[in-house]
Amino acid sequence: MIRAENLHKNYLMGRVTVAALKGVDVHIHAGEYVAILGPSGSGKSTLMHILGCLDTPSSGSYHLAGEPVQGLSRNQLARVRNERIGFVFQSFNLLAHATALGNVELPLVYNGSGRRVRQERAAELLERVGLGDRMEHRPNELSGGQRQRVALARALATDPDVILADEPTGNLDTAAGEEVVKLFEELIAEGKTVIIVTHDLEIAHRARRIIQLRDGRIEQDSSPPRWA
Amino acid sequence: MQILELFGQFLYDLRTRKLRVFLAVSGIAWGALSVILLLAIGDAFHAASNKAFHGMGESIVILWTARTTKPYAGMKPGRSIEMKADEVLRMGSEVDEIGMASPELTHDGRTLEFGGHRVKAAVAGVIPEYEQPRNMIPMPGGRFLDPLDIEGRSRVIFIGNELKTKLFGDTDAVGHTLFVDGRPFTVIGSLTKKIQTSNYSGPDEDRAFIPYTTFISMWGNRDVSNTVLVPATPGDSEAMKRAVYRHLGRRMGFDPQDEAALQMWDTVEMDRFVNWFFWGVKALMGLGGILTLGAGGIGVANIMFLVVRERTREIGVRMAVGARDSDVLAQVLLEALLIVFIGGFLGFVTAAGVIAGINALPIPDWLGAPQLSPTVALVTVAVLAVVGLAAGYAPARRAASMDPVRALEF
Numbered sequence A: 001m002i003r004a005e006n007l008h009k010n011y012l013m014g015r016v017t018v019a020a021l022k023g024v025d026v027h028i029h030a031g032e033y034v035a036i037l038g039p040s041g042s043g044k045s046t047l048m049h050i051l052g053c054l055d056t057p058s059s060g061s062y063h064l065a066g067e068p069v070q071g072l073s074r075n076q077l078a079r080v081r082n083e084r085i086g087f088v089f090q091s092f093n094l095l096a097h098a099t100a101l102g103n104v105e106l107p108l109v110y111n112g113s114g115r116r117v118r119q120e121r122a123a124e125l126l127e128r129v130g131l132g133d134r135m136e137h138r139p140n141e142l143s144g145g146q147r148q149r150v151a152l153a154r155a156l157a158t159d160p161d162v163i164l165a166d167e168p169t170g171n172l173d174t175a176a177g178e179e180v181v182k183l184f185e186e187l188i189a190e191g192k193t194v195i196i197v198t199h200d201l202e203i204a205h206r207a208r209r210i211i212q213l214r215d216g217r218i219e220q221d222s223s224p225p226r227w228a
Numbered sequence B: 001m002q003i004l005e006l007f008g009q010f011l012y013d014l015r016t017r018k019l020r021v022f023l024a025v026s027g028i029a030w031g032a033l034s035v036i037l038l039l040a041i042g043d044a045f046h047a048a049s050n051k052a053f054h055g056m057g058e059s060i061v062i063l064w065t066a067r068t069t070k071p072y073a074g075m076k077p078g079r080s081i082e083m084k085a086d087e088v089l090r091m092g093s094e095v096d097e098i099g100m101a102s103p104e105l106t107h108d109g110r111t112l113e114f115g116g117h118r119v120k121a122a123v124a125g126v127i128p129e130y131e132q133p134r135n136m137i138p139m140p141g142g143r144f145l146d147p148l149d150i151e152g153r154s155r156v157i158f159i160g161n162e163l164k165t166k167l168f169g170d171t172d173a174v175g176h177t178l179f180v181d182g183r184p185f186t187v188i189g190s191l192t193k194k195i196q197t198s199n200y201s202g203p204d205e206d207r208a209f210i211p212y213t214t215f216i217s218m219w220g221n222r223d224v225s226n227t228v229l230v231p232a233t234p235g236d237s238e239a240m241k242r243a244v245y246r247h248l249g250r251r252m253g254f255d256p257q258d259e260a261a262l263q264m265w266d267t268v269e270m271d272r273f274v275n276w277f278f279w280g281v282k283a284l285m286g287l288g289g290i291l292t293l294g295a296g297g298i299g300v301a302n303i304m305f306l307v308v309r310e311r312t313r314e315i316g317v318r319m320a321v322g323a324r325d326s327d328v329l330a331q332v333l334l335e336a337l338l339i340v341f342i343g344g345f346l347g348f349v350t351a352a353g354v355i356a357g358i359n360a361l362p363i364p365d366w367l368g369a370p371q372l373s374p375t376v377a378l379v380t381v382a383v384l385a386v387v388g389l390a391a392g393y394a395p396a397r398r399a400a401s402m403d404p405v406r407a408l409e410f
């Protein structure tokens, strides 16, 4: 599903070049549940952004579902993000003025779905994450855990194969975090590929595979796929 | 992108940035108001002036005979050229480029009398076809001359509106008998009041018109004072004037190149000039309005830049879930257009009120009553659309070219 090789990412800070990724190889199969661990600044978010097609590597190659991602235009990348990837952020990133329903509908707006289809799908997903009674609530009327579940429903709107979550429980208390993690585990049971960045070792160990990043490199990959 | 969501955004901006949205909207409203008012007033002024200039007649040429300045066929220069009425009528039927030619025989200072009132006025002998091009519109219940009047040398008279008032006051004149130099004439009609800014032998309101045949039987077969010509092809007075020189040169014996032998007053030419002039006036007024609107547009561009800046993160979110550059561009442009059209609508409503107010005042005829014409409305909408797109474009481009990660981390 994901095949990234020799990824480098350099940031130019004034005259200094900061290397955030220094040659990362990741191969992840469909249906895998992967946790990414690493100290702050080790390049976890940078990697996730590249895997999520939100950012492009300075060098290296990346194939998503067998198709090369490098060289795609901005529009093509937008399409990949829309159709193949669901991204969950630490800080939820919901639209403040839209209802839960409106937020979940958003990816469907950009794939051209009709109004009815959007609303039905969004309602179904909100039911699924346990927010059937909060559809007309705006983000500031929801708790952190509820917001993150809205964000997860949004990530699922176009039924993408890959769910990327960058510290999804980072802003949540243990109970709320637990509910979100349970939802990720349900997705795995349905055959989705889930990659989750976390500082929480307990959560990480529930994943079947742990990738440890340090200083822009992979320090350890707990179960390198033998069948690759 | 759904319109509803767009409205939602706008209302959200309105709530969170009341003052700025208010300023942007009122800037546009003020601009739209000035565009509409200036266009409407310009149009009304043009229409009124056109009517006034056409009081004497529309696209006509007035012809006077004068003196030759070139020798011709053994005759010395300085000979004066004169025409009788039948010569004019003959020219009208023989020259293809002429649509209508009416002789006009004028006798100044005639005494007109009715019921103890007497006035001095000019009396002109003309033909029925003189009516339309010279804007001789009879008051209801009256008429101008007709062919039977010419044939029968009838003692009928059509009087200018001022003459009518002096002789008859407010009472109806049609059917009454008045006396011209002591001889009875039946009034067949009086002139509808018109604005006339140009004339050659006095304003029509002070003149009286009788069949040229009657004129000749009363005062003899005089030379015509002038001739009124209408080109066969509307607006093409040049071809007609050349044809008149050729025809009269041959008939009256002068060199067709001798321009001074005839004098022609071409209102077609003047019309063209007047139209140009007013287009210029309107363009200037329109430009003034458009500049005002442009200033309003800058206000909108300004607020859109702020909106885009404040919504950087949101734009990042949209991009993260699959918005293309064009989706982001369209959203910002549409919001700018929405602000502009809301402002435009307020301006339009205010302008309608102001125009109604102006029309309730006694406006002088020459200025004309401003109207909210479809043209004015259409031009305003077009200008607003241009302003909206122009104001929204730069902020929209900035939004659409954002990097998703940078926007999200903003």
Ligand SMILES: Nc1ncnc2c1ncn2[C@@H]1O[C@H](COP(=O)(O)OP(=O)(O)OP(=O)(O)O)[C@@H](O)[C@H]1O
Binding pocket: A011, A012, A013, A018, A019, A020, A038, A039, A040, A041, A042, A043, A044, A045, A046, A047
């Ligand atoms: N836009 C940027 N410009 C410059 N340097 C950046 C930028 N984004 C990240 N970096 C640098 O790249 C490195 C990796 O950052 P990244 O955000 O990927 O770390 P992280 O592992 O996600 O850390 P955290 O656990 O704190 O979220 C850091 O040194 C960071 O300073």
Ligand SMILES: [Mg+2]
Binding pocket: A044, A045, A046, A166
């Ligand atoms: Mg991070």
